[in-house]
Amino acid sequence: MSENNTATQSAPVAKKKVGVKARVQKFGSALSNMVMPNIGAFIAWGLITAIFMAGGWFPNADLAKMIQPMVHYLLPLLIAFTGGNMIAGHRGGVVGAIATMGVIVGSTIPMFIGAMIMGPLGGWCIKKWDDAISDKVRSGFEMLVNNFSAGIMGMLLAILGYFGIGPLVSVASAGMAIGVNWIIKANLLPLANVFIEPAKILFLNNAINQGILTPLGIQAAASAGKSILFLLEPDPGPGLGILLAFALFGKGSAKASAPSAMIIHFLGGIHEIYFPYVLMKPALFLAVIAGGVTGTATFSLLNVGLRSTPSPGSIIMLFAMAPRSVSNYIGLIVGVTLATLASFLVAAVILKRDKSMTDDSLAAAKGQMSDMKAAKNGEAVSTEDAADVIASYKDVDHIIFACDAGMGSSAMGASLLRDKVKKAGIDMSVTNTAISNLKDEPGLLVITQDELADRANQKAPHALRIAVDNFLSSPKYDQIVVNLKARDQVSDEPAAPASEAAETQADPSELPTDLALDSVEEVVFVHHDSHLGTATMATSLMKDRLKKANKQAVVKNLGIDELQDNNSLLVVSTSEAAKNLKTRYTHVQVLVTDDLLNSPKYDKMVLGLK
Structure with missing residues (x-):
């Protein structure tokens, strides 16, 4: 499996660095994994304390x-x-x-x-x-x-x-x-956020909150009734400011996706959703640090605290874990608001000063980046590797998302891919777990974050493994669905010779009547950024078809600007790309299909080729 070999192909120095990082994360994960499975008990204790203690919502001795x-x-x-x-x-x-x-x-x-x-x-x-x-x-x-x-x-x-x-x-x-x-x-507590905010974005948020701040906070809350330590990491203000800045001053897909990410982050409490936005522009670390320091300084000044750790870190859970006090509620609102404002102002300056991207270039860059990463990880980007990728998926019968704690973003990612798999008509189990609970099971496809890829390799060395930047918005999900679908179609495709296939063809109207297949010398699958993987896979499958049928036509995968305008070219494309083809070229022959991988038109087309 090509994905399994990526770790061993790294340079020795790089591998050593990853190993050290993995060991640090493993220690932090061990701390958080002792707390996260029991977070319901912590919330129960916090609610009982907030509701029934003297001075609570409904005191009951x-x-x-x-x-x-x-x-x-x-x-x-x-x-x-x-x-x-x-x-x-x-x-x-x-x-x-x-x-x-x-x-x-x-x-x-x-x-x-x-x-x-x-x-x-x-x-x-x-x-x-x-x-x-x-x-x-x-x-x-x-x-x-x-x-x-x-x-x-x-x-x-x-x-x-x-x-x-x-x-x-x-x-x-x-x-x-x-x-x-x-x-x-x-009044030095705000300086802690200089370290906390960058560590969060390096996916050490659970280790910091559950492993360090929560135990210390509960000790403080047990005597004082509340603790500011419960607010240092879960404060949604810094992340909200980042997303708000992207919504107003971002470019392309980052700008378009920011509003929905704001809802998931602020109300759902899934902080991991804003991490890629910061990693996209490392200067934005300054923005989240500014927001974190401002929020903690405000909470400290106004004597704001919570009774227990809020999980997830949404604004709803912050209020649920807050003691019944008008001044504490007001302080909480002011602190989160000022943290958001500080993060937003710094991020806005950084984004407005960045002239390196046009409105559309970010989306194109993300598509190219995903294809480059796919090539690095051995996914279907070259036509020579496409058949191998299909073969690597042949035994996959369940998918597991593995993250640091097995909650939050991995659950959201599993839900997203489960929906895509279901819509594609694929019967496949998609679940999530903590990476410490990952087992090396047969038929397993493991999806994990880039930061945890080395640990996934250790826990499940024989599984098919794919690393993503962000569980909540990865282009690799579509590629996984394409690979699974292609695997099923290849396994179901009969290996009948061309003469037998000719007998099964019935309706010539499946192909456009103006196609002159006998003059075709090249079959080209046209791609654009969002369908590069699919077109590449389709190219490989068509090569196999023509080889079995003893046809001489050459099969290529080209961009729409790379075509030669002549009648010997048969271009296979989606209806979306076909619109541009007809405006740019007058002589090429075009076959439009909704399914590039296994169109019902292909058997008739192959028979007509010389």
């Missing part, structure tokens, strides 16, 4: 009794079980949860960081134990050994946590809390 046990026991144990389960399955999760009880009981603060240590440690220890004694246990004693080993291992780790890990984490947490409080009192 009895129901408020759930608040402290949830934050001290339920949430850390869920994190620990998830961390252990990531290492050694359910058994590892159980040992990790037992081990975490030691750090919980040995501390007076919510032990989220302790759970992130003890959970995976418990899973790792029981996995190593099982690997060491698996072939030494006598038959019939497996259950006894497994149960006692898990219990004893959990007990020992709980004791270690109580006397060793717990106190260390408590000291470290106290130190971090003192540092954060000092930063807040010194």
